[in-house]
Amino acid sequence: MSKISKLPTVRMPSVQEDKAITAAARSDPDAQPLTPTQLNAMVPLKSLRGRPKSENKKQLVSVRYSPEVLAYFKSTGEGWQSRMDSVLRQYVASHSRP
Template identity: 80%
Template sequence: MSKISKRPTIRMPTTEEDKAITAAAKSDPDAQPLTPKQLKAMVPIRALRGRPKSENKKLLVSVRYSPEVVAYFKSTGEGWQSRMDGVLRKYVTRHSRSA
């Protein structure tokens, strides 16, 4: 374990230092402050990552199927889980209408 367990102290700039930093940043043409319109258009990076949210969320469950059923669907190639879901959805549709 490290002998230094304290986090470093953060020292905030004084008002004069802050003004000098702001003036230097504003004088740089490549580092101009964002306009209110640009700030309003910003989105958290978390919202942009990953797959878009589906309107039809699926549930994560653990199910055991017969080996021959899994082997058949796997033999149909990529997307076999989606095809299996489609077959089950058709079954539900057919059987819920006749009930």
């Protein structure tokens, strides 16, 4: 059982304390409020994380290839999956029905 009997309470500053805090913050040259232009330019951090969204989404599938095919593409170095995709796309383009 926890030794703390209650959760700590949050005490909001009075109007006078809030004005004093705001005045002190505004007097600091390194902590000036953001301009409306700066506020409008802000984007959520969540939207900046990860890889950029592709217009051409790929699907995740499980496929079995012969060891020779995998060995060849892996021997070409990093990006071998993309090269394999490119070869398959070329095949599809050249063998598509009219």
